[in-house]
Amino acid sequence: MKKLIICALIVCLAAACLCFAACDTDDGVIRLTEVTHSVFYAPLYVAIEGGYFEEEGITIELSNGGGADSCMTALLAGQADIGLHGPEACIYVANQGRDDHPIVFAQLTKKDGSxxxxxxxxxxxxxxxxxxxxxxxxxxxxxxxxxxxxxxxxxxxxxxxxxxxxxxxxxxxxxxxxxxxxxxxxxxxxxxxxxxxxxxxxxxxxxxxxxxGDMPYTAFTATRSFIDENPELIDGFLRALIKAMNFVEENDGITVANVLAPQFAGTDVEVLANAIEKYKQIDAYSTSPIMKQEDFEHLQDVIISAGVMDSRVDFSEVVDNSIAQAVLDKMN
Known part of the structure; x- marks a missing residue:
């Protein structure tokens, strides 16, 4: 039953992909769809509210997809440029042999945040x-x-x-x-x-x-065509993200909370700080956008154990660390 549900999802995603084509953007605007809105994604919000994206000439149009399947549908339909969700959605699409399927180009979190x-x-x-x-x-x-x-x-x-x-x-x-x-x-x-x-x-x-334990729980994804057509935009996105990752790693919860607070109107800053400290205590935030292959394989262990799929996808089929690595090399 689980496999049938996933297959039905893939069919819907494939249909969406046929209706739209990826396009490049030259105005610095990135339409980013996130799986949910949570302090779990603190580095993203720090990059937005701390001005790191602005420094790169990037404007983020953020939308809440309400689930990885919806994020993937938006990517394939050309309604979003970058997705923030679990890599499993990329694995499912890649397992169907689709061309120009979304790939992971940066990891954000390395543990389940629930x-x-x-x-x-x-x-x-x-x-x-x-x-x-x-x-x-x-x-x-x-x-x-x-x-x-x-x-x-x-x-x-x-x-x-x-x-x-x-x-x-x-x-x-x-x-x-x-x-x-x-x-x-x-x-x-x-x-x-x-x-x-x-x-x-x-x-x-x-x-x-x-x-x-550790696994690539949440990552940034985009179609290969979008990445290839917007190399400077992707590099700028990664530079901003890396700076925000460093900020979250180097500062305490209240400092981080004060920066990202505008993303959570109506939530007390102390609550945000407490949540950030919880995530830091369990080492949930990635300190680098590079995804480890062993963590990716652990994620596939979890998926196979759940009976959702039988065969593995090659790491290189779904993840491209070379873009983030090149940006890191230039920043260091």
Whole structure:
């Protein structure tokens, strides 16, 4: 069933790709679609609000795709220039043998950024404590759901046996569904998780990423044609991103939060700072845009373990580190 759902997704993406052609941009505007809006992507927002993109003559038009599948559809349809989402979407399209499929040219995060949220505090939590419960996992084939399932299995929890993973709720609807009473647990990204707890609606229990280990969780992608037709724009994007990555690495949570705060209107800066510190503590932020092949293979281990695909995709088919490496070499 999981493979059938993914195949249906690929068919829809392919149809979208036939309707539009990639184009170059000479006005410095990049249409960037992100999988969700979260402090998990702090370096991106620092690059925007800290003026790093502006220094490169780049204007970012940011939109929330609400899931990796929607981001990929926007890329293939020519409605977005760059996507920020899990590399799994690129793997699925590449596995179908499509020409000019989107590739990863920079990594942003290296761990799952979600946190397990429950209805009651669990100060001495162990993953095995979830036995017999229902957990909202998100969309089948999405990295959040697959990482959660992988982590559960590493701790003796198997969907349909001693735990129930609810795959029937879209990623951007998980919080609302949980608040409405669905499930015993769910996962949320920051600052949503902290805001949820502060509102007295639930409790942040554990980090999924800390339990699941390193993997290229979120990356910047674009079609090869867009990259080839806009080399200076891509280089400028990477320079701004690298400067922002360094800023996040070198500064504490409150300093970073004060820079990116305009991206989260209505959220207290202290909440943002706390969320950033959480991510720094679990080493979630990439300090370099270069993706490690061993981490990519770990991601494919998770995907195969979830039963979504059988065969691996070559690292070089989906990831091109050469662009970011060339930019790094010139900056150093």
């Amino acid at each position: 946190f397990l949220v429950g209805r009651n505090p669990m100060p001495d939590f162990k993953w095995s404590d979830l036995e017999g419960s229902e957990v909202i996992g998100g969309r089948v084939g999405g990295v959040p759901a697959m990482t959660l399932e992988y982590l559960f299995e590493q701790n003796g929890l198997f969907d349909g046996n001693n735990i129930t993973i609810n795959y029937g709720i879209d990623f951007d609807l998980i919080t609302a569904a949980f608040e409405a009473g669905t499930g015993d647990y769910c996962t949320m990204f920051e600052p949503v998780a902290t805001n949820f707890q502060n509102a007295g609606k639930g409790y942040v229990i554990a980090s999924v990423g800390e339990g699941a």
